[in-house]
Ligand SMILES: NC(=O)c1ccc[n+]([C@@H]2O[C@H](COP(=O)([O-])OP(=O)(O)OC[C@H]3O[C@@H](n4cnc5c(N)ncnc54)[C@H](O)[C@@H]3O)[C@@H](O)[C@H]2O)c1
């Protein structure tokens with residue numbers, strides 16, 4: 064079958080893949096569509112170390128083709144969005160509603176594929192850049208057939224990550240203010256979730272001025288072109304201290320309640336901390352190379368209740384959040400179709416990558 068294989072330093076489109084039958088608790092899915100997330104590019108460029116050969120892609124949706132003998136929640140013909148979390152369902156994290164903290168969900172690698180006759184690994188437990196993949200039952204979340212698979216696939220990472228960061232991790236309340244660094248597939252979903260919950264000022268920041276149109280379409284109230292402006296100064300100008308606020312001895316007043324680093328660069332995360340109002344919190348969503356550190360004056364946190372939170376996969380509970388995203392889409396309150404700016408067959412992967420790097424896309428989607 065066809066797919067995209069990471070062979071170490073590069074990705075190859077191939078028709079020399081096979082995938083095995085599902086085990087008792089597994090599901091085989093015929094992929095209908097797959098979004099290209101920056102994390103796939105990060106494997107190819109070495110930011111996220113991964114073994115090779117492996118089948119890329121982790122943002123996908125498709126149709127169940129075969130199920131193992133113990134599978135009860137889906138059957139052949141069902142439409143599913145694939146979650147990357149192979150959560151065990153029985154540990155303390157799973158039992159308290161935090162599958163993203165389940166130790167079984169990170170770094171686990173299976174080899175359901177062969178590439179040119181040799182075993183090949185999956186990526187992020189999913190591998191949706193292939194005509195078919197095999198996942199655990201817990202990863203296949205049934206959805207309504209009303210959602211086109213080209214839109215549904217994006218829920219599998221970008222949507223759940225961005226919307227989940229706002230709803231689950233930050234829990235932004237109406238009227239609060241926010242800055243979003245990086246108007247890509249993840250950042251746009253942070254922006255539309257902020258609009259959904261009634262944030263008052265939604266300030267989008269990108270180094271590509273052309274991203275302003277998309278940012279505004281998804282709900283940004285302001286846009287800062289970080290290639291031409293100091294984003295920290297610009298955001299402080301947009302959200303000055305309130306009239307009742309005295310300028311304190313530390314001189315840090317004004318700024319936003321929430322900031323979201325959807326880029327994954329230490330300078331961006333530092334900016335995200337520097338734009339916070341007293342009591343504000345920054346969320347680290349972007350993934351830089353391992354070992355990346357950010358320096359911060361501890362006083363800038365400790366004296367004024369500022370915080371920094373990591374956020375993986377929108378701190379989501381996929382069997383709750385994926386149906387929720389579908390419901391919000393079907394009721395017209397979450398934009399998915401508008402995220403798809405380009406569709407191409409697998410052979411168009413490198414074009415999607417270069418358009419993504421040129422800032423032309425919200426998301427590029429591979430079709431099968
Ligand atoms: N934590 C998680 O669970 C999770 C999930 C998905 C993706 N990610 C990570 O999130 C990041 C974003 O992913 P994506 O798919 O949205 O990427 P993307 O390529 O679609 O978008 C990135 C955006 O950031 C902009 N950008 C680059 N440098 C910038 C800077 N210095 N200041 C402001 N904007 C800048 C780019 O122009 C682009 O618009 C990646 O690091 C990805 O690996 C994390």
Ligand SMILES: [Zn+2]
Pocket residue numbers: 100101102103121122220221
């Ligand atoms: Zn992703």
Ligand SMILES: [Zn+2]
Pocket residue numbers: 150151152153154155156157158165166167
């Ligand atoms: Zn668990």
